[in-house]
Amino acid sequence: MHLLNNAAHRPWPVPSNNWIMRQKWRNSLFMHWPVKPELVRNLIPSPLRLDTFQGYAWLGYIAFLMDGIYPRALPKLPLTRSFPEINVRTYVQYDGKPGIFFLSIDVKNWASLKIARHWYRLPYHASNVSIEHKGTTFSFQSIRNENNRHISFKALYKPISDVFSPEEGTLDHWLTERYCLYSRDKTSNIYCGEIHHLPWPLQKAEFEVQSNSLLSPFNINLRNTNPIAHYSGGVDALIWNIRKVHSR
Numbered sequence: 049m050h051l052l053n054n055a056a057h058r059p060w061p062v063p064s065n066n067w068i069m070r071q072k073w074r075n076s077l078f079m080h081w082p083v084k085p086e087l088v089r090n091l092i093p094s095p096l097r098l099d100t101f102q103g104y105a106w107l108g109y110i111a112f113l114m115d116g117i118y119p120r121a122l123p124k125l126p127l128t129r130s131f132p133e134i135n136v137r138t139y140v141q142y143d144g145k146p147g148i149f150f151l152s153i154d155v156k157n158w159a160s161l162k163i164a165r166h167w168y169r170l171p172y173h174a175s176n177v178s179i180e181h182k183g184t185t186f187s188f189q190s191i192r193n194e195n196n197r198h199i200s201f202k203a204l205y206k207p208i209s210d211v212f213s214p215e216e217g218t219l220d221h222w223l224t225e226r227y228c229l230y231s232r233d234k235t236s237n238i239y240c241g242e243i244h245h246l247p248w249p250l251q252k253a254e255f256e257v258q259s260n261s262l263l264s265p266f267n268i269n270l271r272n273t274n275p276i277a278h279y280s281g282g283v284d285a286l287i288w289n290i291r292k293v294h295s296r
Contacts, residue, residue, distance in 0.1 A: 051286055054246055058227055060145070063242045067286040069119050069127075073245075074282035075179065075186055076112035077205045077253060079275040080223050083107055083268075088138055091266060092149060093232045095294055099139040099146050101222050107151075107270070108137045108223065109201070109262065111188045112282070113179055117160065131157040132179040134190050134201060136262050139223075140230055142240065142293060147228040151266065154190045154201075168290055169231040169239055175199075190262075202259040207251035207279040214250060220278065224248045231290065238294035245285040253279040 055062050082104040089105075092098055098105050111134040116126040135153040139146065154175035155161050165172040175192035185206040192199040214220035225248065229241045255277050263270060 051244060051246065051284060055244065057225070057247050058244070059225075060227070062244055063288050065288065067120060067242075067244070067288050069117055069287045070123065071117050071285045071287060072115035072282065073285060074113040074115045075181065076110060076280040076282055077186070077188065077203070077255065078224060078250075078278040078280070079109040079111075079255070080277075081107045081270045081273050081275045083270070083273075087268060088266075091151060092138070092140055093236055093238065096140040096142050096149060096230055096238065099141045101219055106139055106223060107263070107268070108139075109275075110135050110137065111179070111190075111201070111203070111205075114155075114157075114160070115282070128157055128160055131155060131160065132177045132188065132190075134177065134188070134262070139226070142230060142238065145228065145240075146226065147230050147240065148226050149230050152262065154192055154262075168229075168241060169233045170229075189259075197265065199261050199264060200259045201257075201262050203255055203257045205253050205255040205277070205279060208254045209252035211249045211251055211281075213247050219276070220250060223276070224250065224278070224280075230293075236296045237292055239290040240293045241290040242288040243285055245283040248280050248283060251279045253277040 085098050085105045114133050115130045133155045136151040137148050140149045153172045156177045161172045164170050175190050177190045180187045189202045227243050231239045
């Protein structure tokens with residue numbers, strides 16, 4: 049498997065057990081806001097610890113096209129059709145190991161929502177999500193009506209620079225090069241899911257946000273803070289099954 053033969057960039061070795069699925073992530077918009085740690089600390093379950101860069105925690109939106117989910121046993125047969133997704137995340141550590149903690153994930157694909165919500169204990173939400181493009185400009189929209197709330201995100205974005213690979217130690221690298229996720233179940237057990245992909249090929253992005261209330265369920269307002277934005281044509285990713293790392 050060529051992806052496994054390219055692992056020198058990883059902060060720790062590829063897991064020795066078998067991965068269970070391959071995913072194709074395409075046409076990705078990364079938007080990141082610096083925030084004071086106390087703004088998000090209560091959203092993170094113990095024993096996870098907020099990961100910070102130069103004293104700031106970071107909240108991120110990642111909007112992209114899931115261009116196929118392929119089980120290991122059927123590498124050429126996707127489980128679902130392509131579908132768009134947007135996730136809201138922050139960055140954490142467990143026992144010194146950095147990873148991603150998702151606050152919400154909006155998708156339209158019912159099967160993926162059900163599988164991921166119960167299998168990976170991730171905060172998936174059923175939403176009306178779409179992605180379109182004309183030339184190099186992408187139009188992304190997500191609308192969720194839940195618990196008498198109207199939660200939406202709508203934006204235009206496009207790449208505006210040459211492709212680059214961020215250097216280790218830079219903020220761009222810290223925000224994007226993450227190789228595991230953490231999740232919790234209803235009884236607050238903590239799980240870790242390993243991920244492997246080649247380094248993200250990044251470009252600077254231009255964007256126009258037309259609607260954004262994804263953080264309203266958490267009572268966070270970022271209207272007066274400008275995000276850092278990146279575009280990526282995408283990567284293929286290998287996903288391992290989650291494992292429990294902390295029991296309540």
